[in-house]
Amino acid sequence: MPRSATVNQELRERSRERILAAALEVFAAKGYEAASISEITEAAGVSRGLVSYYFAAKEELAAELLDRWLDGIAGILTIQGSPDERLAGIIDGALMAAATTLPIQRLAITLMMQPTTHDVFARVEADKSVRVSQVEDAIRSVFAARGAADPAVEEMLLRATLEGVTVKLAIYRETFPVEDIRRRLYAGYNLPTPAAPLPISSPQVDRLRAK
Structure with missing residues (x-):
């Protein structure tokens, strides 16, 4: 059964929040300059494409x-x-x-x-x-x-x-x-x-x- 638009929106919001939480974690540990998108992707447990979908750049x-x-x-x-x-x-x-x-x-x-x-x-x-x-x-x-x-x-x-x-x-x-x-x-x-x-x-x- 296809997911409703509301469920899809909730999933997107969760993914976005997970990425932001991971970014903050990596920035705090490595510093903004040293942190990489790859490290943020790994910490968030999502694909690089999903990170890029929400945030085009660090x-x-x-x-x-x-x-x-x-x-x-x-x-x-x-x-x-x-x-x-x-x-x-x-x-x-x-x-x-x-x-x-x-x-x-x-x-x-x-x-x-x-x-x-x-x-x-x-x-x-x-x-x-x-x-x-x-x-x-x-x-x-x-x-x-x-x-x-x-x-x-x-x-x-x-x-x-x-x-x-x-x-x-x-x-x-x-x-x-x-x-x-x-x-x-x-x-x-x-x-x-x-x-x-x-x-x-x-x-x-x-x-x-x-x-």
Whole structure:
């Protein structure tokens, strides 16, 4: 009996998701530049032709993953509450994302920073310009409501700080004191002390060392 159009669509979506998951796994293990389509094909357990059907080039795989990363950042648009509660939610959301989705965070950082792949990031960011602006404006509105003299600068500083934390967490994954950093950020913005720690590993250390 022939499969229905709905079943075929579901199978196609599963295959596409499997390829993207494999690409992220290979990019995380080998780095974007060193990763090959053949390795991604093998990790996904699909034919090379199927990979090519969905993604004509490795760059398209990276672009799709970056696209999803930017959509994840846009999750802050749903945070409700007072300005202080929204700022706390932005900080906590960024730290949780950094700790729990490290492979895609690392990929984004790599593509942003490497001269040979920066253009890939720039193109995705340009395609998502409206969404990115909405995120920036949401953060700026929080700082404006808190009486900041220059909400735009505060937004850029906060994002730079949180992205720096993500870089450090990528390097020192097993020894980075996320909770201590979180509480310091809260104090720096005069937010109430968190009532409970985030549900992620956060060792107490006085020096960062890779393991």
